Amino acid sequence: MNYNLILKFIYKQGGTGNVMEALGWDASKHEEGFIIANEMQNLNYVKLLYSNFNKNLIVVELTRVGIGAAK
Secondary structure, eight states, X not given: OOOHHHHHHHHHXXXXXXXXXXXXXXXXXXXHHHHHHHHHHHTTSEEEEEXXXXXXXXXXXXXXXXXXXXX
16 A cells, blocks of 8 residues: 555644545445554554544554655
């Protein structure tokens, strides 16, 4: 997956944002969104802060590596 779309979206939000909103996905794809967020955390692009299926939230914060990749 190309994480650029998500990184740029979150960068424009001030460094913290919802992966599901960045992707334009509803809660039916929450597990897939969580997997993507976890992969991004493993690559040190983001830090996973919060996840809630019922609210369709997977909130992440950009790391320095993520900010560099977003620019």
